[in-house]
Structure formats: structure tokens, C-alpha cells
Amino acid sequence: MTAGATPTFTAQRRERILELLRVNRAMALRDIARQVRASEATVRRDVRALESDGLLDRRRGGAVLPGLLDHDPPADGAGEAPVAGERALAYAAARLVGDNDTIALGPGRKTEALAHEIAHRNGLTVVTTSLPVAEALSASPGVEVVVSGGTLHGPLRSLVGSAAEQTLRGLRVRRSFLSGDGVTADRGLSTSVTATGSTERALVSCAEEAIVLADHTAVGTDTMVSTAPPEHIAHLVTDNHADPEVLLTLEETGTVVHVAVLESDRGE
Template sequence: MSDHDAGRRPGFAAERRERILRLLRANGSMSLRELASAVHASEVTVRRDLRALAADGLLDRRHGGAMLPGGLTREAPYREKTGVATAEKAAIAEYAAGLVEDGDAIVLGGGTTTHELARRLTGRRDLTVVTNSLLVAEALADAPGAEVVMTGGALRGPIRALVGGAAERSLAGTHVRRAFVSGNGVSAARGLSTPNMAVAGVDRAMAEAAAEVIALADHTKVGADTMFQTVPPDRVSLLVTDAAAPPAELAALRAAGVRVHVVTP
């Protein structure tokens, strides 16, 4: 059956549109190319879906994509993110783990991909990990060769991470070789961004604590832009993403001076 025929059938269309809404709930905003890749449909079909969903008031269309109403400020909870791009996140984490050596001191931010990275570091020796993520800390709690340093701060339940002034102050005197951070969007225009001000403050402090900032972002985040900038493009040393990321945005990021490594799940 062709994509055209499947796109016209009510059952297929309803399932695909629900998938589009789940993706937007997890990411705030996505480009047409990203959505088409994620739901395995043509851009023509997805554009038709976006028109229908917008007519029902379920999303706001933007140039080249869509966002949920209020998408710039919506922060998806952890449970929504866990089912999005799981194979891609695992491949990104696997590559990032190869950048961490015995004896390293690193910062790991909150997020599903950094959680996957932490799970792959349990065999390192003499590793120091500074984090605000409860999930990262739990993943490394029984690792014999890892010392985990938690920031202070107030718990932000939806993302299982500590935020606020105490978290930022605890990072102020810290210096590590690399910070691995994620966020809700990464673009050539603004770098990394997040929809929450408190989260943004901690992510900025993490970037300031590191000689190098490595962004871990699956394709659903590449080209997306949310309300608060966390790390400008000129502070991102490396972006690790997957092969479904929009090529034009990757080219723009490279032109902005960001090294890009693309993994294949």
C-alpha cells in the first residue's frame, strides 16, 4: 500500500496523528521533516495531518513544522520522553560513553539520553561524575569505580532533577573536562534550549563548569527551539545525534562551528 493510500485511510491517519501529538508532547516543537521521518510518512501526508490537528486546536503550525499550543514553554515529563527515539538515544549514549576515560571528571545533566550514558559508565575506574539528575545518580550508585557528586537544589519532579540557586551555586566552583548535556532543542541559531527557566540556569552552570560541552540530542530535538537558551552554539564543542536529524540544520550547525557526529541505531 502506498503512503498516499495509507494516509487517506481513517485508521492509519488517526494512529499517525496520535503519534505526532505524542512526539510534540515530548519535544515541544518539531520540523515537518523530523515528524515525517519519525512517523515514516511523506511530508505531504504529515502536512495534511498538521492541518487537521491545527483545525482541531491540538497544535500550532509554524513555518516548516508544528508545536503544541504553548510549545515554547512546555516541559515534557520524563515518562513521556522514555518512549521517544529509544534506539537513537541508545546509539548516541553508546558513542558518548567512548568519550569518557578512566580517571575522568565529568558533568552529566538530566535527561533520558544522559541517563542512558550513565548506565554505560558503570565499568569505568576512578571516574567522578557531577550531576543534578536522580536517575544518573541511581544508575551509578553501585558502580565501584565511580564517585557521584550530587548538586544541591530543589527537586523538579517531572524530569527527576535538582534545580534552583543551590544547584547553580554548587557548580560555581567546579571544573571538569567535559559536560554532557541534552535539553529540549538544539539549533544553529540558539544552540541548546529548554522551556523551563530553573532548568536553564542549572544547564548554563554545568556548561560553565566544563572545558568542553558535548550535546546529546536525538533527531527530534535538532532544529527545535524552546524558550530559554542554555548553551550558545559557540560553546557547544560537539553534537552527537542520529541519522534522522535534518541535514540542513546539521549543515547550519557545522557552519556555526559545532562539530557534529552522526550515529546509526
């Protein structure tokens, strides 16, 4: 190998990392390392360099494309077809929804994917603050959709503020399904989007129990605004790349953990 080849290989590897993130939106460092056939230490350096160039955002143990945190997608991202990881979590979470059920769905790509998964159900009532969720269910004859009032948070296309919270205080559902940017045993579910925090806490309060959809990049991560304390999280739906030690600490708080196997790992 010549001395001049190393920068070329580094550039190719970093471009491959960005390609993986464009497909998966978020990935753990260990998964990136496996895909690019490099050590985690090397990938960590690559991620830092790419972050300094503004090409991605780092999260604890992983990376996402800029602006593609689950709770803050670009305005034109809502309504897109769910990616594989979101479909896997949505499929697992749908098993916690029955016909003739009354549930609430918060904002985010994962809950939007869940809306698509349950669109064929009968006798279902869905309360939501998310316009993409409402749109996903709008053509479902067996689903009644209740949309809160409120102020539109543009990037997330979610209704927030006192009007939304007042609507939710007057309702009672069996389960609320929420996603976020982090979930830990110490603080529960959290989000980096301050505008939605209070409304999402109202979504938790209007339900008999809360169910969190969080991929492996969010498990063990703690972000700015707490939305569901750990004692209120009855179920966590995550994927098979989540840190098992963190999942164990969550189970010790009383949370039931459901692990969905990602499509890329099936048949291995």
C-alpha cells in the same frame, strides 16, 4: 474506492502516527511519512489535526507526544529503559568519556541513557543535578557520583536553583554533557523548561567544554531559554536523520558533529 472510505483510512493513518510516537517519543515528519506511506503534506495535516485534539505536540519539522519533550518527561518516565534513539546517541557520546575522567551530566532522557552506557567505567567522577542519572550510576563501583544540592524540579527530577548553582560554581570538570529541546548555530542549545535554564548554564560554566546530545527533532529548533551558546558547544552528538544543512552551519561555528546511525536504519 468509495467516498466513505477516506475518513476510515485517515483515522487509521492517524492512529498509526500515534503508535509510532508512543514507541519513538519524537519523530521527524519525513520519517512519519515514510512509515505511514503518505506525503509529508498529508502527514503535516494529520499532525495539525492530532495536535488540535491534544494528542501530540508539534515541533519544527516533527512531532512528539504531549509532555514528552526531552527536557520535560512525565514524572513516572524517569528511570525507564532508554528507547532506541536514546541508546544510539548515548553509545556515540560514551566514546567521548574516558576512564579516570571527570564529567558532568545534566538532566534529560538522553543523559540518563548515557549514564547507563558509562556505568561500567573505572575511576570516573560524575557531577550531576539529575536524580535519575545518580540512580543509574548508584550501583557502579568504579564511578563516584557527586550530586548537587538544590530544589527539586518534580517533572524532570532535577535539582535547580541557587544551591545547585553554588555547588557547580565550586567545581571543575573536563566535559559537561547536556540535552535540550533545540540546538541552532545562532543560539546554541536551548530548553523550553524555564526552571532549569540557569542551573544548566552553570553546568556549562563548570566544564572545560560542553557536549550536546540532541536528536534530529531538536536540530534546527530554537526554544525559549538558551543554556549553552554556540561558541561553548565543542561537540554535538545527533542521529542520521538530522538536517545536514543545519549540521553544516553548526560545524562552521567550530562544533564537531558526531552522527549516530539509528538501529532502524542499520543494514539498509
